[in-house]
Amino acid sequence: MTPTFGCIIDKLTAGIARPDGTVDKLEPGCLETKVQGIVTAFSASQYVIEQAIALGANLIITHEGVFFSHQDHREWLMHDPVYKQKADLIAGSGLGIYRFHDYLHRYTPDGIIEGLLRALDWQKYVSSHQPSASILTMPAMKVAEVAEYLKRQLQIPYLRAAGSLSTSCRRVGILVGYRGSGATVIPLFEQESLDLIIAGEGPEWETPEYIRDAAHQGREKALIMLGHAESEAPGMSYLAERLSSQFPQLPVHFVKDQPVFQIV
Amino acid sequence: MTPTFGCIIDKLTAGIARPDGTVDKLEPGCLETKVQGIVTAFSASQYVIEQAIALGANLIITHEGVFFSHQDHREWLMHDPVYKQKADLIAGSGLGIYRFHDYLHRYTPDGIIEGLLRALDWQKYVSSHQPSASILTMPAMKVAEVAEYLKRQLQIPYLRAAGSLSTSCRRVGILVGYRGSGATVIPLFEQESLDLIIAGEGPEWETPEYIRDAAHQGREKALIMLGHAESEAPGMSYLAERLSSQFPQLPVHFVKDQPVFQIV
Numbered sequence: 001m002t003p004t005f006g007c008i009i010d011k012l013t014a015g016i017a018r019p020d021g022t023v024d025k026l027e028p029g030c031l032e033t034k035v036q037g038i039v040t041a042f043s044a045s046q047y048v049i050e051q052a053i054a055l056g057a058n059l060i061i062t063h064e065g066v067f068f069s070h071q072d073h074r075e076w077l078m079h080d081p082v083y084k085q086k087a088d089l090i091a092g093s094g095l096g097i098y099r100f101h102d103y104l105h106r107y108t109p110d111g112i113i114e115g116l117l118r119a120l121d122w123q124k125y126v127s128s129h130q131p132s133a134s135i136l137t138m139p140a141m142k143v144a145e146v147a148e149y150l151k152r153q154l155q156i157p158y159l160r161a162a163g164s165l166s167t168s169c170r171r172v173g174i175l176v177g178y179r180g181s182g183a184t185v186i187p188l189f190e191q192e193s194l195d196l197i198i199a200g201e202g203p204e205w206e207t208p209e210y211i212r213d214a215a216h217q218g219r220e221k222a223l224i225m226l227g228h229a230e231s232e233a234p235g236m237s238y239l240a241e242r243l244s245s246q247f248p249q250l251p252v253h254f255v256k257d258q259p260v261f262q263i264v
Numbered sequence: 265m266t267p268t269f270g271c272i273i274d275k276l277t278a279g280i281a282r283p284d285g286t287v288d289k290l291e292p293g294c295l296e297t298k299v300q301g302i303v304t305a306f307s308a309s310q311y312v313i314e315q316a317i318a319l320g321a322n323l324i325i326t327h328e329g330v331f332f333s334h335q336d337h338r339e340w341l342m343h344d345p346v347y348k349q350k351a352d353l354i355a356g357s358g359l360g361i362y363r364f365h366d367y368l369h370r371y372t373p374d375g376i377i378e379g380l381l382r383a384l385d386w387q388k389y390v391s392s393h394q395p396s397a398s399i400l401t402m403p404a405m406k407v408a409e410v411a412e413y414l415k416r417q418l419q420i421p422y423l424r425a426a427g428s429l430s431t432s433c434r435r436v437g438i439l440v441g442y443r444g445s446g447a448t449v450i451p452l453f454e455q456e457s458l459d460l461i462i463a464g465e466g467p468e469w470e471t472p473e474y475i476r477d478a479a480h481q482g483r484e485k486a487l488i489m490l491g492h493a494e495s496e497a498p499g500m501s502y503l504a505e506r507l508s509s510q511f512p513q514l515p516v517h518f519v520k521d522q523p524v525f526q527i528v
Contacts, residue, residue: 153299160525204492213310228468260472261424
């Protein structure tokens with residue numbers, strides 16, 4: 001029997017208490033619609049929506065918001081032509097879009113981190129999973145070697161690194177998305193005796209400035225920022241694999257966007 | 265007569281109403297201490313503090329917080345060795361440190377934006393100053409040309425750009441620091457008919473994703489992220505020039521840090 005949108009969402013959220021104030025929602029879309037195909041993506045960008053239509057999918061599962069806002073505020077977009085063209089495309093397409101953010105981060109382990117660790121083949125190094133970070137104990141590598149490995153495995157063209165590239169790393173913390181803030185990251189260095197933290201994104205005047213000072217004091221601590229999308233897209237790719245095995249009768253595709261920034 | 269710390273701070277804040285909940289403060293330091301020399305900086309990093317001591321300055325004027333936090337939260341740093349070494353250096357040095365953030369952003373025009381515009385020699389192109397952005401009308405340039413000009417004038421090794429580098433720009437918005445958020449930036453494109461926004465830093469899933477969609481729709485809109493420090497350091501450099509002319513008897517130095525990230 002062909003599953004409905006509601007059936008997919010029930011499967012995705014099964015066993016997880018509704019997160020307080022969750023941003024996760026099906027909009028647009030009806031729970032009763034039968035699924036023709038699914039596209040998962042970091043962000044339901046204009047490109048991703050066009051790809052979903054071309055692939056004959058009628059459900060997009062997106063990690064980040066469709067309209068450039070975590071809380072889906074739109075009042076400042078009502079007269080914006082980019083917004084209007086995208087909203088019209090969605091409305092005319094009959095696509096359902098499910099924002100799948102908070103529930104996925106509450107998987108055990110976090111579904112986004114798990115996808116990243118699998119893409120890196122680093123599950124074998126996990127010492128512990130904390131609610132917002134995974135702690136790894138790895139064979140010693142220099143930061144420069146870690147950076148090259150990350151770029152190769154994740155197929156990303158560049159990374160931002162703070163601290164010395166020659167720092168030797170065995171104890172590594174990984175945090176995805178916007179978890180790179182000072183309050184989240186800095187205490188981990190001491191609590192977990194970390195040499196390196198790999199994060200998605202965070203304020204530049206917090207953790208990076210701490211690492212700058214640590215390095216200037218001669219301490220072996222370093223930070224790699226993957227980029228927000230680069231840290232979370234592998235989790236949405238892994239989600240497509242999971243859905244494929246849970247619903248083998250359905251076509252499920254992960255659609256990857258180009259990096260949002262280029263370095264000039 | 266040698267001015268005191270209090271005299272400098274009175275000059276810096278003259279005519280500006282105390283900003284609500286301001287983070288600006290002299291800590292450590294006494295208003296009555298006589299100034300031997302001043303260092304201005306984007307951030308009072310370990311390197312900047314050492315330079316101030318080497319230069320014989322006893323007052324650092326820093327734009328961002330000393331301990332990796334806008335609100336100066338420190339409870340999570342108490343056992344951190346990087347924090348302790350830096351705090352001990354400051355305590356033993358006799359340095360005063362004045363955080364000068366909110367007042368400077370309330371200058372007319374914003375003192376940080378004014379420094380950036382001067383460094384770019386772009387004051388002549390200003391159409392209007394808004395509270396958090398300046399709007400420029402410039403001779404038409406491609407984004408790639410603007411990027412090269414920014415790198416050369418500001419002596420920065422790289423920029424992050426979204427949208428097409430061949431976009432032609434005449435109407436340009438400039439926002440410094442962490443003003444790159446979607447709610448702040450996106451409405452400016454329509455309200456001010458902008459082709460390009462140059463900002464410091466902001467969440468990657470907001471404005472950059474908007475620009476990605478705009479470019480994919482074939483619209484000529486682009487975004488350049490300078491980096492938080494890169495966008496605000498010129499304002500602190502210009503502040504050193506102002507102080508030098510206001511207090512010609514005092515040695516005043518701007519100390520520039522290396523970029524906090526390198527691209528790998």
